[in-house]
Amino acid sequence: MHIAIIGNGISGITAARTLRQLSADCQITVISAESDYFFSRTALMYVYMGHLRWKDIQPYEDWFWEKNRIQLKKARIQSIDTQAKTLHSDSGEPISYDKLIIASGSQPNKFGWPGQDLSGVHGLYSKQDLEAMEKGSVGLQSAVIVGGGLIGIEMAEMFHSRHIPVVFLVREPSFWNVTLPAEESDMINRHIREQGIDLRLNTELKEIIGDGTGKVGAVITSTGERISCGYVGLTAGVSPNIGFLQGSGIATQRGILVDAYLQTNAPDVYAIGDCAELQQPNPGRRAIEPVWYTGRMMGENVAHNILGKKITYQPGIWFNSAKFFDIEYQIYGQVPAQLKAGEASLYWEHPDGKKSIRIVYDQTTSAVLGFNLMGIRYRHEVCERWIQGKTPLENVLQNLSLANFDPEFFPEYEAALLEKYSTETGRKIQRRAKRSLRSVLQFLKSSQA
Structure with a gap:
């Protein structure tokens, strides 16, 4: 049995490792266009800040994959034919499967802002985002971060570590107040400002202005203010990376719809991690939870289900x-x-x-x-x-x-x-x-x- 896994993040790699632990016979192929090897996404900021090297955030040595007979393929999947059980990639080489796990993760939200595709405008999710941030930080005089969540605060700390001035635009009246109670949110407001970050509450991004060379030069806010900058971090949340599924017949809403066994409506196709949307989440849990530990749990769970030991996904208490x-x-x-x-x-x-x-x-x-x-x-x-x-x-x-x-x-x-x-x-x-x-x-x- 050939099991193909799209995505080499924590969800996909946990699924691959668990499959191999449970079965010595199945063929496993992990496909990703992001990186050659699995890395710890939550540690990207520490590479930029100089606390870790790139190789330090790769949990496994390069020989690990061959030893465990997990084939790694660097390619971008462009479409899926669920009837023929075939993946079509940018390499032109079709990949057939018996079982498919989609673990394609998230992508930073873009809301159609004018100028959002200029050079120097990036989120903070992928290896490519880190590389763009490294390149954009050379000689950088100032940056603007848009969005008041956890990724935004990470990016602010990253720039701060290199003494690059930051203006932080948060549309809400208090930082992350959709999640934090008022007292905790106000504590973080104070702490952000104590670090020297220019936190602008009740302020949204209206437009990104180019400098005439294809690069970002400034932003215009909802208050009409023009703020000069050489880099814009888009950190207004993430959404499931599922655009390549158009025409596949795999049911989606915000994410890929899955049942309690993480199976989609398509035969022998499963979805896990940030891209999966539970049709009936447990009380107190959300349908989509883009966090590390739920991705790991889903990876373990789906491996058992694929190999015939049916186990419902039970993430427990949030x-x-x-x-x-x-x-x-x-x-x-x-x-x-x-x-x-x-x-x-x-x-x-x-x-x-x-x-x-x-x-x-x-x-x-x-x-x-x-x-x-x-x-x-x-x-x-x-x-x-x-x-x-x-x-x-x-x-x-x-x-x-x-x-x-x-x-x-x-x-x-x-x-x-x-x-x-x-x-x-x-x-x-x-x-x-x-x-x-x-x-x-x-x-x-x-x-x-």
């Missing part, structure tokens, strides 16, 4: 992590930007304005629903157990030391959080002393029973 310059961010469970009916939250912020803890809970049952952390680390497994177990808020507060990540090296803030809770409710809670790793493991083991 979690994510990121970094806003020096402030780490973690979320476990559901912490909406605006609380829903019947929800409440306990929020504490450190006086330095760079650390906070938010716990969202059900007002009726007091069951904890989610954790939002800024500048503080909690143990993923512990938070997940509390959410899965619908643990009451006061029980969580009493045992919060279980969640501390390496408490020997990081400060604890339970006392301040409990004081905040006492002030708001008038209820006193006696917290338990610091807990050892052994206590944490015992808790996790007992909660599984």
Whole structure:
């Protein structure tokens, strides 16, 4: 059986590795036009910043692929004939398959801005984007970044590392306020500006102006201001990379529609990762989730399904992590930007304005629903157990030391959080002393029973 995989990101490569672990017989071909070998996409920024070399973000040695009999083919798939089970690429060589996995990832959003195709206008997603940013940074006097998400903050930090002035255009009234509650969003506003970034809220891109040589020279904003720049970063989100599927008969909406087994409407065709859109996502999960760990989970899941062990995709409780310059961010469970009916939250912020803890809970049952952390680390497994177990808020507060990540090296803030809770409710809670790793493991083991 020949299994073809379009895309060599975390989803496609995890699928290939899992297939080989499960089967010594199948033929596996991974096809990508982006790079010769799989690399860690989340580490692109650290190559630009000089912390890592390109080879450092390739998790596997070059010999790994031949040893594991995973064929790599550098080509761009232009169309798919699902009836003949054939891929057509820019090399002109047709590729036949028995089973097909589409893991084509995302592409930066473009909204038809005048000048968006000028030289010096790029997103930050691919190896080619990194190369364009490297080239464009030579002699660069200033840059403009459009869009207030995680990719935008990464690009701002990248330019900042080379002392290149940045104007950051965010159309919302506060940074990432579609995801972050108001207090956390305002914290990041302050922190961005403290780094010397010119953050412009309530400001959109209207037009990109050329310099007369085919390169970007300035932008015009929604306020009518002209800002001179030599580079424009388009970071207003990403969308599934599915344009090449036109005429294939594979059903799509925003992404490639898949069922709980990650199978499309086309026979023997599956889709995973950023390009896949679940027809019936689990409660609390989105139909499309372009994050690293869901791509990895989908890759493992689809390999089992293709080889006959039918397993539905179950991503579990939502979690994510990121970094806003020096402030780490973690979320476990559901912490909406605006609380829903019947929800409440306990929020504490450190006086330095760079650390906070938010716990969202059900007002009726007091069951904890989610954790939002800024500048503080909690143990993923512990938070997940509390959410899965619908643990009451006061029980969580009493045992919060279980969640501390390496408490020997990081400060604890339970006392301040409990004081905040006492002030708001008038209820006193006696917290338990610091807990050892052994206590944490015992808790996790007992909660599984």
